[in-house]
Amino acid sequence: MIEQEPILSLKDVSVQYDSGPEPVTVVRNVFLDVYPQEILGLIGESGSGKSTLAYTAMRLLKHASMTSGSVRIAGRDIYAMKHEELRQFRWAEVSMAFQTAMNALNPVMTVGEQILDTLKSHQTLTREEGIERAQELLQLVRLNPDTLQRYPHELSGGMRQRVVIAISIALSPKLVIMDEPTTGLDVVIQRTILDEIVEIQRRQHFAILFISHDFQLVSTLAQRVAIMYAGKIVEVTAGATLHDPTALHHPYTEGLIRAVPRLSDDQATAIGIPGNPPDPRDFPKGCAYADRCSLVQRVCREQPPELRMTGSSLIACHVVQQREAKQYGI
Amino acid sequence: MTQSSDVDQVLLPTPRVRGRRPSVWRGFFGNKKAALGFGIFMVFVLMAVFAPVLAPYNPQATQFIPFQGPSWHHWFGTTATGQDVLSQLIVGSRVSLGIGISAGIMATSLAIVLGMLPAYLGGRTDTLFNTMTNIMLVIPGLPLLIVITAYIHQTETWTLALVMGLTGWAWGARVLRSQTLTYVRRDFVVAARLAGASHWHILIHEILPNMLSLVIANLMFGTLGAVLAAASLQFLGLGNPNSISWGTMLFWAQIGQALLNGAWWWLVAPGAAIALFGASMALMNFGVDELTNPRLRQARRASKQFGKPHQGRPNN
Amino acid sequence: MKYVLSRLGFLFISLWAAVTVNFVLPRLMPGNPAILMLGRYKGQLTAQALHALKLQFGITKQPLWQQYVIYLGHLLHGNLGLSLTYYPIPVGQIIAQSLPWTLGLVGTATIISMVLGTAVGVYLAWNHGQFWDNLLSTVAMFTAALPYFWLALLLLYFLAYVYHWFPLAHAYSTGINPAWSLSFILNVLRHALLPALTIVVSSLGGWMVGMRNNMIQTLGEDYITFAEAKGVKKRRLMFQYAARNAILPSLTSFAMSLGFVVGGALLTEVVFSYPGVGYQLLVAVQNEDYPLMQGLFLVIALAVLIANFIVEMLYGRLDPRTRQGQGGAYS
Numbered sequence: 001m002i003e004q005e006p007i008l009s010l011k012d013v014s015v016q017y018d019s020g021p022e023p024v025t026v027v028r029n030v031f032l033d034v035y036p037q038e039i040l041g042l043i044g045e046s047g048s049g050k051s052t053l054a055y056t057a058m059r060l061l062k063h064a065s066m067t068s069g070s071v072r073i074a075g076r077d078i079y080a081m082k083h084e085e086l087r088q089f090r091w092a093e094v095s096m097a098f099q100t101a102m103n104a105l106n107p108v109m110t111v112g113e114q115i116l117d118t119l120k121s122h123q124t125l126t127r128e129e130g131i132e133r134a135q136e137l138l139q140l141v142r143l144n145p146d147t148l149q150r151y152p153h154e155l156s157g158g159m160r161q162r163v164v165i166a167i168s169i170a171l172s173p174k175l176v177i178m179d180e181p182t183t184g185l186d187v188v189i190q191r192t193i194l195d196e197i198v199e200i201q202r203r204q205h206f207a208i209l210f211i212s213h214d215f216q217l218v219s220t221l222a223q224r225v226a227i228m229y230a231g232k233i234v235e236v237t238a239g240a241t242l243h244d245p246t247a248l249h250h251p252y253t254e255g256l257i258r259a260v261p262r263l264s265d266d267q268a269t270a271i272g273i274p275g276n277p278p279d280p281r282d283f284p285k286g287c288a289y290a291d292r293c294s295l296v297q298r299v300c301r302e303q304p305p306e307l308r309m310t311g312s313s314l315i316a317c318h319v320v321q322q323r324e325a326k327q328y329g330i
Numbered sequence: 331m332t333q334s335s336d337v338d339q340v341l342l343p344t345p346r347v348r349g350r351r352p353s354v355w356r357g358f359f360g361n362k363k364a365a366l367g368f369g370i371f372m373v374f375v376l377m378a379v380f381a382p383v384l385a386p387y388n389p390q391a392t393q394f395i396p397f398q399g400p401s402w403h404h405w406f407g408t409t410a411t412g413q414d415v416l417s418q419l420i421v422g423s424r425v426s427l428g429i430g431i432s433a434g435i436m437a438t439s440l441a442i443v444l445g446m447l448p449a450y451l452g453g454r455t456d457t458l459f460n461t462m463t464n465i466m467l468v469i470p471g472l473p474l475l476i477v478i479t480a481y482i483h484q485t486e487t488w489t490l491a492l493v494m495g496l497t498g499w500a501w502g503a504r505v506l507r508s509q510t511l512t513y514v515r516r517d518f519v520v521a522a523r524l525a526g527a528s529h530w531h532i533l534i535h536e537i538l539p540n541m542l543s544l545v546i547a548n549l550m551f552g553t554l555g556a557v558l559a560a561a562s563l564q565f566l567g568l569g570n571p572n573s574i575s576w577g578t579m580l581f582w583a584q585i586g587q588a589l590l591n592g593a594w595w596w597l598v599a600p601g602a603a604i605a606l607f608g609a610s611m612a613l614m615n616f617g618v619d620e621l622t623n624p625r626l627r628q629a630r631r632a633s634k635q636f637g638k639p640h641q642g643r644p645n646n
Numbered sequence: 647m648k649y650v651l652s653r654l655g656f657l658f659i660s661l662w663a664a665v666t667v668n669f670v671l672p673r674l675m676p677g678n679p680a681i682l683m684l685g686r687y688k689g690q691l692t693a694q695a696l697h698a699l700k701l702q703f704g705i706t707k708q709p710l711w712q713q714y715v716i717y718l719g720h721l722l723h724g725n726l727g728l729s730l731t732y733y734p735i736p737v738g739q740i741i742a743q744s745l746p747w748t749l750g751l752v753g754t755a756t757i758i759s760m761v762l763g764t765a766v767g768v769y770l771a772w773n774h775g776q777f778w779d780n781l782l783s784t785v786a787m788f789t790a791a792l793p794y795f796w797l798a799l800l801l802l803y804f805l806a807y808v809y810h811w812f813p814l815a816h817a818y819s820t821g822i823n824p825a826w827s828l829s830f831i832l833n834v835l836r837h838a839l840l841p842a843l844t845i846v847v848s849s850l851g852g853w854m855v856g857m858r859n860n861m862i863q864t865l866g867e868d869y870i871t872f873a874e875a876k877g878v879k880k881r882r883l884m885f886q887y888a889a890r891n892a893i894l895p896s897l898t899s900f901a902m903s904l905g906f907v908v909g910g911a912l913l914t915e916v917v918f919s920y921p922g923v924g925y926q927l928l929v930a931v932q933n934e935d936y937p938l939m940q941g942l943f944l945v946i947a948l949a950v951l952i953a954n955f956i957v958e959m960l961y962g963r964l965d966p967r968t969r970q971g972q973g974g975a976y977s
Contacts, residue, residue, distance in 0.1 A: 103868035121877035151966040465660045472909025480931040481679045589803040601796035608791025
């Protein structure tokens with residue numbers, strides 16, 4: 001898998017918001033590759049910059065700008081494209097299912113018109129062909145074909161989310177970015193939709209960048225998981241290692257694992273991580289997690305750690321990297 | 331299970347302390363439009379307060395040559411009966427501003443009560459008052475005012491203010507009502523109610539402070555509307571034509587055939603004063619709008635300082 | 647359907663309110679003002695007309711509810727009484743003569759202003775924060791605060807009196823006879839141009855800024871970003887996705903603005919001696935011709951209420967959420 005060309009490649013990406021009284025950097029020097037056909041989970045709490053990263057990858061930032069780095073999709077630098085080129089390229093190669101399906105659909109247009117718009121913006125096809133394709137898409141997400149004539153407000157939250165997913169796979173893209181696609185839905189519907197997503201993904205062979213703050217969900221769904229903290233990627237690891245007690249992890253990841261309650265215990269106990277992420281306006285010189293870390297050492301406060309292959313994962317932590325080095329006597 | 335593996339929830343054992351928002355006032359004066367509007371407004375207020383000192387002549391005195399154009403002695407010329415237009419303008423600001431501001435305050439107070447209270451109480455009271463507000467909104471205001479003042483006959487200044495205050499609350503009531511409705515179910519209001527706070531306490535201490543910007547906007551719109559309406563009525567001769575105000579100046583200018591005599595200054599001066607005062611209200615309101623509605627101001631910074639082609643606005 | 651019925655219901659309730667206000671006002675005033683009026687006109691009226699007027703304005707011993715029933719009965723038969731100024735011409739006839747002028751002038755000017763203002767607002771929002779947006783939204787602050795009649799006076803003075811580009815007053819030249827001929831129609835248009843310009847200039851800013859702000863709000867919605875992402879072309883994104891949604895609150899605020907716009911427009915008629923209902927209203931007020939004044943007020947209110955109803959129906963067509971009776975303009 002590693003030998004392949006990545007479908008999405010973020011290199012040294014930093015993003016700052018310009019709308020407040022002073023610019024605020026929310027994504028810091030992120031490197032991340034997504035390979036064809038894989039599901040890569042991106043975990044982080046609100047404000048960690050994960051959604052911003054998704055918008056950056058789609059070149060959809062508003063009131064924010066990429067201050068460094070590059071974004072390549074299928075080998076092409078999307079920030080070098082002209083607008084019309086970008087418009088044609090975007091949904092065909094990479095699409096995005098929005099976090100708030102509630103608001104992602106135009107309230108005054110029928111579902112059918114909104115799907116047709118997607119198709120017609122990229123292909124030349126007759127209305128009949130378009131409707132036929134739209135019905136296929138709806139069937140794929142298990143919606144009744146007559147949903148075409150319905151307006152968004154007539155649909156339930158789950159149905160709306162399915163419509164958004166249908167639109168996102170309309171042009172058979174190579175990568176679908178899913179930004180918390182099940183937030184706001186009840187647990188049962190969440191599960192059903194996730195199963196459907198996985199099933200469609202297996203059939204259509206696209207890659208998914210799955211963004212969520214639900215640690216357990218991502219760790220079971222994704223083949224690889226990237227963990228984001230305060231605008232930085234602190235670890236990239238195989239999903240399976242999150243369930244392997246012997247695997248090495250970033251202390252933040254360890255904290256997340258400990259925070260998941262275990263059914264096997266007599267009592268479901270979850271241990272939180274004390275403290276808060278740093279204020280992005282007053283970002284520490286060293287490791288952003290240092291203030292909350294139980295392993296913190298002096299070097300952590302002086303120098304920012306970098307992502308390095310540590311054990312079987314990429315981890316950005318001085319302490320874990322040192323331990324690993326000692327263990328193997330390097 | 332799924333809920334407790336939510337990263338956000340496990341990571342927030344200690345309450346997040348939000349930095350206090352920068353002072354509203356600093357924001358207000360930092361906004362160019364609002365500051366300009368406030369500046370103009372203050373000039374008018376000071377003019378009204380110090381009118382007797384500022385006016386160069388007695389505004390009623392008919393001692394000068396009629397229809398003189400603007401000159402060093404008479405900045406804004408003289409009227410058909412030889413009165414000094416500038417003096418009338420300065421002294422007239424008292425009545426015009428007085429009517430406008432007091433009617434604005436009255437209408438806003440009524441809007442607060444008639445908009446918030448029924449919305450908070452809900453049920454039939456709300457339906458009833460909401461219908462009443464909507465009716466009041468669609469009945470054309472100025473014709474109604476014309477009819478009322480025609481019955482009253484040469485309406486005195488304070489009656490005029492009263493009538494406009496009593497008829498001008500509907501717009502505000504409607505806006506405040508819909509805003510109140512969004513607060514009634516919020517946690518902090520429910521909590522206050524469970525804690526046994528009285529209705530008035532909740533309305534005044536919990537809900538009203540959140541709507542301050544709307545109330546201010548309403549006050550400014552109400553004042554602007556009242557200034558314009560009062561001028562219209564006075565222009566039609568429905569006020570007391572012997573009082574001095576910007577509207578009665580226009581009335582006399584029309585009666586004295588200012589335009590046919592080429593005395594444009596007689597008309598331009600009071601009209602421009604009304605427009606300028608009104609604009610100051612509109613500017614301040616626009617500023618408050620931009621402050622409370624981040625979307626209205628956001629793009630500017632982005633496009634100015636970090637103007638890369640791909641940011642700012644969609645697809646263009 | 648439910649939506650249409652509820653709006654229709656509101657139309658009738660507000661109509662009833664306007665009718666009742668008309669009935670109550672003279673009776674509410676300290677010292678019935680109609681007594682004074684009758685004193686002035688007494689000598690010129692027949693006994694029958696005098697009696698009718700007394701009944702119409704509550705100078706009678708009949709109980710109030712009876713007066714009210716009689717009043718409503720007269721209205722239903724279109725009987726608005728006799729004008730005193732133009733005695734013995736019925737009020738209804740004067741309204742029939744003046745209303746077409748007002749509908750033509752104020753109606754057309756308002757529609758032009760609304761369409762133009764909305765279109766410019768869309769453009770400004772799309773180019774938010776740039777030169778034209780900054781310039782025009784500031785200029786609009788000033789035009790919104792202009793008294794209509796004052797602008798009318800200035801335009802009249804400079805464009806008609808000093809430069810003679812436009813006629814000074816009236817709806818058509820006094821020398822010619824009304825007829826469906828080209829020259830007459832052109833004459834009417836020439837007379838309407840300046841008053842219409844006044845109305846458009848003073849109301850344009852309001853529509854423009856309103857639409858601009860709604861549109862900026864809408865451009866921040868997720869469905870715009872989503873549509874942009876899925877490749878919808880600029881023009882379609884701007885109109886079908888953004889403007890189509892942004893116009894809804896604009897239509898809702900139509901109700902709030904229309905009464906104001908019409909009030910101002912009526913004063914424009916006064917300045918231009920334009921023979922519409924606004925001008926007649928002033929004549930009625932100056933002559934203390936209360937029957938005429940009442941009739942004119944009713945017809946103005948009726949026109950505004952119906953215009954409002956039409957806009958609500960339009961809203962219902964544009965917003966699918968109202969078709970189910972949920973949400974909508976006045977929820």
